[in-house]
Amino acid sequence: MLQSFYTAITGLNGNQQWLNVISDNIANVNTIGFKSERVTFEDLIAHSLTTFANNTPKNTEIGGGSFIALTTKDFSQGSFMNTNSPTDLALDGEGFFMVKDNQGTVYYTRAGQFRLNADGDLVNVDGMKLQGWTLDDKGNIIGALDKINVPYAINPTITTKISLVEPTNLDSRSNVISATFDPTDSTTFNYVNSMTVYDSLGNPHTLSFYFQKTNESSTGSTWKVYVYMDNDLTTQVGSSTLNFDTNGNLTSGSPFTLSLTLTNGATSPQSITVDVSKIKQVASDFIFYANQDGFAKGDLIGVAVAEDGIIKGMYSNGNVKNIARLAVATFKDKEMLVRKGNNLYLPNTQTFTPIITPGGILSKVRSGFLELSNVDISREFINLITAQRAYQANARVITTDDQILQEAMNIKR
Known part of the structure; x- marks a missing residue:
């Protein structure tokens, strides 16, 4: 009889955790680039016995309840919000932006709220530097993957x-x-x-x-x-x-x-x-x-980002210069990514290598837009009702078990 108490408790615990996931999804409905989570339940076995009668198996299986085996992320595309800020970026398709902190750790994110800091580096809201490749005057990629720096001024160039x-x-x-x-x-x-x-x-x-x-x-x-x-x-x-x-x-x-x-x-x-x-x-x-091929000194008056991730600086001397091309990363198994807060992800093993390409290959880069959370409020409300009723049902099982146990105690009387 006591087994049914513990079975019902697993249902309470599992549905309570489901409510936690649902509440987290709803709380992040306005979080830029947020990807919703969903839970996967699996069953527990308390007792399993197989006997044979006339060479026919007879199974006796009593479940021990359920538990949440894992949560999975929904990486489907979120809708876009127009901000009219050229350094606000959204990925239309597969992949993640790459940002690096001051300790050298590279994180992956769908949140594209970037700005120029005082040094001309493109950084996110936490000051992490957006990663990409520097371009030469002909638009060719040079050097290794590094921070993207937009000069606030360019020196004059003599006409040759x-x-x-x-x-x-x-x-x-x-x-x-x-x-x-x-x-x-x-x-x-x-x-x-x-x-x-x-x-x-x-x-x-x-x-x-x-x-x-x-x-x-x-x-x-x-x-x-x-x-x-x-x-x-x-x-x-x-x-x-x-x-x-x-x-x-x-x-x-x-x-x-x-x-x-x-x-x-x-x-x-x-x-x-x-x-x-x-x-x-x-x-x-x-x-x-x-x-x-010459020009006077120019001061930065604007930044533009093309669909292929090429970042251009527009200067007061009329020169439009290709500065860099941002990097977009993806993973064969995105469930390898672990949430680290602040819209950031890391692979669960440091040896898990991402696939890194220039912008415009895996996905188009939308300048002046931000990707909204992909949380579906109506679906979350349905899940909320389902989790609530499941929790109530498991609580009722415990109440019923208590009444039966009380009846058993009354036999002695």
Whole structure:
């Protein structure tokens, strides 16, 4: 008779623990990136005996109640909340963000509330540093996995190369000019256009490109290019001859070098290579479109994160720089992850190696969004009622057992 008391107690204990899990899920309904837990019950055996009669087994099995064998996490996708903060991130799909504390421990999380600290590091609400890879100027990953640092300022870069690219065009319908070129006389050239370049201190300088058509024949056309700096029309800093075939394709004249002499304390002289290989000469209006590789000092004015996890810094000099690409980790068996509080997980063995990929491969990175808790309130309320009734039923078993035991005691009387 006493066995039924202990059997009912296991039911009380198990359902009490289930209520604890349910209450934890409900309490975290507004926790960013929270993943709900569910319980798994298993039965206990108090007595099991098998006998045989006429070679037929006869089983006598009396259960000893139930217990919670384990809790499992529901890693299904939570809905997104728009925050309009570019450093708030959500993973649309598989994986976890990787963050590292000051002791070097790497944690895994779905909570993407990040910000820039005073050093330019991307950190979560607990100051742990978001992990990723640094990118070079061409967007290639360099170095090992490490913290993501966005510089608050970038130093000036001297201009070393100018590229005249498509759709740059010299109008083939232009008249040939036989007069000697004079930058002060507009009748001695066909076109002029200007662009800005930078010295080693980041000072801007204006280069003016003058184009003069000097010849046209059955085999093609010839143009002269003259370059002046900072409206100083007395000192030519470079020149070149451009030859085009009858199809308007450049046949000679690229590249050429500009030699600049600066008097403002910057590196002197400064040489700039001008690549004109993309210039065309067709019957269309004159177009001047040039790129150059220099810029002035820039201060950070904004951060953007692309779907592939590339973090860009936007600077006051107009430069948009690829800074880093964040890392996304996943595990073959996510039940190996153990909750450590503060929305953080760790594998239950330090030798359990995650699968680490750049953002955008396992999942897309949503900038300006946060992933909400995936707790289903309606389901939790149903579980709450079920757990409550199960607890009450087990308590009633104990009450009934007590009444039966009392009747047994009354036999003696």
